[in-house]
Amino acid sequence: MKIESVNEYRVEIELADSEMAQLGISYEALNWEDIETRRAMWNIINAVRENGIDLTLSGKVLIEAGKLKNGCRLIITVLPPRGDAASVKSLVKGGVPAMLRSREKTNIEKAASFFKNAETSLYERDGVYVLAVSGDYSDNELYRAEEFCESSKNTGTLAAAFLEEYFNKCEGF
Secondary structure, three states: EEEEEEEEOOOEEEEEEHHHHHHHHOOOOOOOHHHHHHHHHHHHHHHHOOOOOOOOOOOOOOEEEEEOOOEEEEEEEOOOOOOOOOOOOOOOOOOOOEEEEEEEEEHHHHHHOOOOEEEEEEEOOOOOOEEEEEOOHHHHHHHOOOOEEEEEOEEEHHHHHHHHOOOOOOOOO
């Protein structure tokens, strides 16, 4: 388990598939309604505290999950109380899913060719193609891909979840 404190409000955790299995969960079955998911999350939060990271759960908490090639990335954010001057800044680094879109499949395929170590997935709905890019990618790779596609304003794990829900994944990409 890799645990990284981003700031006083946010922590990022990477779990390998084997670690998730030890916790009795899988990415596909993550669901807050499930008692096993909640139990696993409390164990993960305890591991964060055991690593010396003071994550005070004093307010609302947002837990985002993103699929990695061999595991899962969790981002736990404690939302500051209303009116608090503190701000929760966006986390922008490799691994956060980026979304590229085009009406031309050939443009999407060309854009996908620039990502050497990243995981790419292609989606389509009503003639619009969306390329989701996650894992390790550089700003240069993204910049070159944007020559062929429009970068979506909606990025991150929540946008990725929306994409999974409402678009059709193209097989064999």
